Amino acid sequence: MASAYDTLVSTSELLALLEDANTVILDCTYVLGSAGRGRQDYLKNHIPGAYYMDLGHDLSAPVIKGVTGRHPLPHPDSIAATLCAAGLDSGSQVIVYDQLNGAYASRAWWLLNWLGHSQVAVLNGGFAAWQKEGLPVDNQWPTPKQGNFQVKLNQGLLVDKEFVHNTHDTLVDSRAFERYTGEKEPLDPIAGHIEGASCLPFTENLREGGRWKTKAELTKRFSEASLLEVENPIFYCGSGVTACHNILAYKIATESDARLYSGSWSEWINYYPATIGA
Numbered sequence: 001m002a003s004a005y006d007t008l009v010s011t012s013e014l015l016a017l018l019e020d021a022n023t024v025i026l027d028c029t030y031v032l033g034s035a036g037r038g039r040q041d042y043l044k045n046h047i048p049g050a051y052y053m054d055l056g057h058d059l060s061a062p063v064i065k066g067v068t069g070r071h072p073l074p075h076p077d078s079i080a081a082t083l084c085a086a087g088l089d090s091g092s093q094v095i096v097y098d099q100l101n102g103a104y105a106s107r108a109w110w111l112l113n114w115l116g117h118s119q120v121a122v123l124n125g126g127f128a129a130w131q132k133e134g135l136p137v138d139n140q141w142p143t144p145k146q147g148n149f150q151v152k153l154n155q156g157l158l159v160d161k162e163f164v165h166n167t168h169d170t171l172v173d174s175r176a177f178e179r180y181t182g183e184k185e186p187l188d189p190i191a192g193h194i195e196g197a198s199c200l201p202f203t204e205n206l207r208e209g210g211r212w213k214t215k216a217e218l219t220k221r222f223s224e225a226s227l228l229e230v231e232n233p234i235f236y237c238g239s240g241v242t243a244c245h246n247i248l249a250y251k252i253a254t255e256s257d258a259r260l261y262s263g264s265w266s267e268w269i270n271y272y273p274a275t276i277g278a
Contacts, residue, residue: 004093005121007252008212011130014095014123018048018136024087024147025050026096028059028104029127041099045137047130050097051086052141055241058082059107069267070187070239071107073158076115080151087145088117097123097130100210103202103242110244110260116152122248125211157259159234161271164194164261170230171197174237174246175265182276187238188266192274194236199278200225202237202245218253228254236261236268 005013017023027050031037035056042052053059058079060071080088088094094112096105105122112120123130131137164171173193178184180199185191193199204221207213213221222228227250235250237243240262250258 004119005095006118007121007248008124009095009121010124011133011135014047014130015135017093017095020093022089022091022093023049024083024092024094026053026086026094026105026108027051027127028053028055028096028098028108030055030098030104038099038104043139043141045139047097047127048136048138048140049142053082053086053096053108055104055107059104059111066270068270069263069265071241072267073114073240073262074111076151076153079111080115080149083112083115084147084149085144086142086147088147088149090117090149092117092119092147092149094120095123096120097126100126100128101203101206101245102126102210102212102248103245106244106248107241109248110157114154114157115149116154117149125209128210156232157257159259159261161261161263161267164234164236164268165272167234168196170227170233171261172225172227172233172235172246173197173199173265174202174235174243175199176201176203179238181278182274188269190269190274192276193265194268194272195275197236197275198225200227200246202242202249205245205249212249212252215252218249222250222253232257232259234259234261236264238264239266240264 182191
């Protein structure tokens, strides 16, 4: 393969990869609050050859009420087995997408990097952009394969609640500002944010229509948030999903890795107090 993609890929670039046996495509379509809807949408139509990865069942472990957050990380061996069944080899080019803005695809992108596979990119604009351009789709469920991928965990990408509680490292909340301040909380029983965190909503990584901002635009965004001079900032969100969107944006802007507090707000409130206000 002439090129390797590790952040974003365009629709035209993915189209050129469709017939490449080295390409693994993962559909991460998901509708928060409507379990099963993403799989149903996938079964109607998807990018040819794409395997479906469900946020709740494939990209997360089971929730333990009062202990974990809403989307705990899957066990590395479990998610690796699922990815191998999609044909993941050590040299595969992986493309991940969801229905629009990359919120769920970014979780898959981060998981693959955490597992030690960096040759993975998110489709810019998602399936919506693919369909808008009239590119090919099908409704076939691909045959399971047996890839040879072996896990080599990159634990430097991850921090836990104890680390966050005790550190003075830069911490960034990726949720909407009104959730950060505690004015609104549609998903979790306690509103607010982690003490010391700033707020950088992940949706501001995008242009209107769901496509990502350019590298220059994202660099400007992180510069204005005083994050360019910070080494390995920590991002969190409600459940460890949309924080990955900010981590990818940070990677595009700086070519450096940020860290994820995967338990995020929905885990934090089981153990520590909330901070309200800006």
